[in-house]
Amino acid sequence: MAEKTPLRTLLCFNNHQTFFDLPFDQIGPVWQATQALMMGIDQLDGVEIVGTFDDDQTMVGASSGFPFTWYILADFPDRETVQAACNLLRTIEVGDQNERLWKYMTVEARMGRALEIPQQHRS
Numbered sequence: 136m137a138e139k140t141p142l143r144t145l146l147c148f149n150n151h152q153t154f155f156d157l158p159f160d161q162i163g164p165v166w167q168a169t170q171a172l173m174m175g176i177d178q179l180d181g182v183e184i185v186g187t188f189d190d191d192q193t194m195v196g197a198s199s200g201f202p203f204t205w206y207i208l209a210d211f212p213d214r215e216t217v218q219a220a221c222n223l224l225r226t227i228e229v230g231d232q233n234e235r236l237w238k239y240m241t242v243e244a245r246m247g248r249a250l251e252i253p254q255q256h257r258s
Contacts, residue, residue, distance in 0.1 A: 141183070141210035144217050145245040146176070147203040154239040155197050164230035165239050171227050172236060173207070176220045181212030203243070210249070217244050 154165055177184055189205040198204055211217045221244055224237040 139212065140248065141181075142213060142217065142246050143185075143249040144209055144211050144220075144247075146207040146209070146220060147201075147243045147245065148205045148207075149198045149241045150204045151239055151241065152197040165236075168227050168229040168236045169240075172223050175223045175227070176207060176209065179211075179216050179219055181216060182209050182220070184209045204240075211246075214246065217246060220244070 154162070157165065173187075176182060185208045187205070187207050190202065191204065194202060194204065209220075211220070221242050224240065224242055225235055227236040228234065229236055229239065
């Protein structure tokens with residue numbers, strides 16, 4: 136049986152205004168929850184993270200669509216695992232106030248296939 140081709144997925148994250156409304160000394164729990172999100176995605180069965188991208192140095196403030204705040208590019212084994220990654224925003228708690236991470240950010244998943252770059256033979 137042939138091995139399934141991984142589903143190349145770009146997870147696009149936007150930080151909400153609710154994050155930016157937090158007093159600076161209260162951002163820590165959101166950052167800890169974001170780290171749990173990244174680790175949770177990395178630990179899903181069959182997921183291989185290809186790369187990450189954060190444009191926080193040149194884009195400041197909340198966004199509601201493109202351009203997104205930060206990205207994870209990964210190969211997933213199937214659509215259900217992509218859905219599990221997105222669902223982490225619904226399940227990861229932020230601090231001890233019974234809040235979930237989705238209060239502070241959204242995620243959109245773009246799924247497709249990896250493009251192979253042709254190799255040019257050099258003489």
